[in-house]
Amino acid sequence: MDNDRILIIGAGQSGLAAAHAALEQGLQPVLLEASDRAAGSWPRYYDSLALFSPARYSSLPGMGFGGDPERYPCRDEVVAYLERYAAALIERGAELRTGTRVETVHAAGEPGKSAFLVRTSDGQELTAPAVIAASGSFDRPHRPPLPGLDTFAGPVLHVADYRSPASLPGEHVVVVGAGNSAVQVAYELAAERRVTLASRAPIRFVEQRPLGRDLHFWFQVTGFDRLPLARADNPPASPVLDDGRYRRALREGRYTRRAMFIRLDGDHAVWPDGRSERVDAVLLATGYRPNLPYLADLGAVNAGGHPRQRHGLSLSHPGLGYLGLEWQRTPSSNTLRGVGVDARRVVAALARHLRESRRPARA
Template sequence: MTARTRVAVIGAGQAGLAAAFHLRRAGFEPGRDYMVLDRNPGPGGAWQHMWHSLRLFSPAEHSSLPGRRMPPSRDGFPTAGHVRDYLADYEQHYGLPVRHGVTVDAVRAAGRTGPLEVHTDRGMLLADTVLSATGSWDRPFRPHYPGMRDFRGRQLHARDYRDPAEFAGHSVVVVGGGNSAAQILAEVSTVARTTWVTRRPPRFMPDDVDGRVLFQVATRRIAARAAGTADSAGPLGDIVMVPSVLDARDRGALVAHPPLLRIVPDGVVGADGGVVVADTIIWCTGFRPALHHLAPLRPARDGDHPAVDGTRLVSDPRLHLLGHGDWTGPASATLIGVGRTARDAVARLVAAPTSA
């Protein structure tokens, strides 16, 4: 059976919930005018799958979605579980029409006008507008190095990491120069021999800089671009010094080594030609947008991502992309930043519902 709605939101993580909130505020009736489809069996988006000790970069009071503040966390930097519970509460508090356990396989266009076809494992949904907020958790990225298939140890992506205890007594190579790498290295180094490999020297932020400052910098950059003036905010760095990372620094564990040349059966070979023996390699090398369901639309490209005008897909104005990174709005991949992007996308589709 085919259903029909004005707006279909794909994904019930932070971006999808923020969009649903603004649709509700704009007068859309939940379940009739809009609905949210999410493949997860329960609420929380990707946060329900992340490792237990993962920390946000900002205190809870500066990590909220629109309309409802995140409850305080004990030490100020919420864990993944804290965020998961907050998203579940947010979804319930606003009565958002989320259908969990529904996988979207494809979005298709029967023509250049009319509704889009949202094909799912539960049937087809026709929607005048689609807001795709699928994030990147389902597309972990691993760079290719010679010898990867010959490695006799274990290789896993940060996506699959859960707890340091399983690496006790091992030799672990952590690859990556961002926050995930630093946080995972910080706790694995308490139980294992670790080697940190980065493509360039890691850039640590000042100890007093967290997500609040990053959001303020992003806001100033937006204003500067809008005014056509130069951006005066210089680079702050890549790694926020959350408590576990500060502890690792104090222990001398944050020592980065040059990039890998190749992988050998018993370890890795660094840029200096030396071999580091390893039982495990943890790839903290990021993610790519999970957009396979949009392939039938053949979206026009802008470099390595679909071309967008704001959040709207240039090649099909019936579709918006939310929360994938700065190319879908400054700080739009963050809890505090995605609300503004979702608000603007909803305002645009309300103003021009058939060509938003």
């Protein structure tokens, strides 16, 4: 087993940031990516997606985004940026294995020393003294158990499967959620459909450019992005960043917001006031959960699939780290602008662990 190897599961923004940090620590990162490219879930997001942060605040360590720093890059720009970043890492010595889906991770160390055996779907077996789970959450969309959802007569789509308005049939679409994706998609659909935004709490809008500067500028100035969190088991809902168009459209009735329906009944939604109305399709913009099934046999996750970790370091297995969890350590932990800071911390801690594990035991 190579004592400097670190296996990184996932080659999206979190995995790439981890590989960069590993190279800085003198480690040998091996990125294991299930898809055919190093861009994470970005190629599968909906067509109209644009970043909520300007290009100047949307880069990984060591490579700026390029172009107008004040623009809000679109999905395909992010994909191209991540692929350039991966190519630069490979030139520096990182190894990237695409089409390599991790099936299981098992402990394989000698007594007193941590090591891991990683098995992939194509039959590979790799060992390393350290592993970072950076597989994100896109492949595990959260579908809440809403009454009548399973028997609803029309199509039910999670935003993970939404690409454009052509993805949904019919005249009346109910979008469930109150976050950025819910509002952005509802706004897009409202150009040609009747749209109702259903949520348990009202939408919280935040001005995207207060005093003429993007909100992320103020996050940096005030230190909000560096604010550590005591717990991240139940992260707070994120407000909707708005340049004015979403609130204006809501105010003008282009789409409406209602309290969550009581139930779905056939092809109708029953609202809290007792009214029932026809619904042609339901779109769930209800978030995601950590996608870590390969760690279940290891015992590193709880019954709900959430990792037993603190600030990205496993509480059950030394040598195991995490990146890209929502609110893992700070509000920006699972973003392009923030994951690099977490990656440096997690990889530095794992590097210390590896150095200490090599020291001969005292008599």
